[in-house]
Amino acid sequence: MPLVGCLLRLCSRQHLPLYARVRQARVAIAGRLPDGGRMSVTVAPEPDAPSITRNLVGDACLRWGPAELLHPARTVMSELVTNGVEHAGTELTVVVTRRGSGLQAAVADCIDRRPQLIARRRPRRGQPLDERGRGLQMVAATATAWGSLPTPVGKVVWATLQQAREEQPVAVPRRRHPNASAPHR
Template sequence: MHLECDVDASVVLLSVRGRWDRDLWKSTTERLHKCLTEHPEALIVDLTGLDDPTGASAPTWMTAQQTAAAMMPPVQLALCIPPEQPLADRMQRLGARRYLPVYARVRQARVAIASRLPLTERVSLTLDPEPEAPSAARNLIGDACLAWDRAELLHPGRAVMSELVSNAIEHAGTPMTVVVSLRGAGIHLSVADGVAEPPRLIRPSRERPGRPLDDRGHGLRLVGTLAVAWGSLPTRTGKVVWATLQPPAGPAAQQGRNDRTSRLPATRRNERY
């Protein structure tokens, strides 16, 4: 079984390989749960390497679809099954194509999903591991929160992004891709670097009390405090560390939030500092 995501953790690819039996069903169910817990925008399940001559795995994928669709916001789920496999025929006979897209190849699934992702609600920067990188990433957060009417997430978003970028500089030391995107009423932050090793918590003894939050912060423990969820996923070239922030519970969101079209200048969408 192989897991991989893109640089902003919006699309996760899970490849299931081997003969379908109880052990593979158990490990697949656990991995599907983990993938959905990461709450990407889309999950592609590649079954081209699955040996399932009777289509016995069909209920697993249908259950996964129901779970993904019930999430807020919903997660797009797609399967990749060669048409000659018995599973493809069973999925079609069960009527799964009406609500669970099935593609012959991963590339087809990626193209189809990309066309449905809200690209106007995502901004990114490519940063070098320099001292100015956290400041540039914080500025991106500020611009995005103001443009998307997420002012209540501006300060916690800046703090979380500062920690993610600082951690990448300290432990990876490679160029990184920083992405901010809308996720329902909240925002999703991600930092992709070139090192596969998972992120490490900064020990309390290494923290420096009294310094401004935007100057250094308090490690990934701060991320865990401010974010409703955070984690890391492997990419083709390293890893991506992500965090999701939601506004505090309170009155209903303002009507202006219904207009979720980004007002950021196009030139800010892919800069390099």
């Protein structure tokens, strides 16, 4: 970090992006390469993995749009990666792909056990903060679609987010009340 401190004192941030960790710099570099609608990063199963991948999907949303997907996509990515870190515990390959007016987030790991959406239940007695299963419920509620696919070395868990379609007002013909008088001609 001494070099970073020197560069910050010299105001180099205006000309050169600086990152606190090498992994953050790698994500930023991967996100700035020409890619035709696809960004990816591989992360270790560590506590900062969700943060790194939230930044990746955030960069994708800001680059490709629509910006309204920024927060939902970051939430979904965070949940998918947190599940991968907690349940798979293997290196994760994260891919964000542009899909029409939306995005698809995919997290691949090396464990073949597929995720299951479990019904909400009350916290267990003596463990009021035990809220298991809420991550995939949040993914299911936020994403347009989600699922998992087996791979030769594990699985891929994916979620698609689409821009909300604006409902066009439907023109409804006015009905004349039966007691209304006919127009005068």
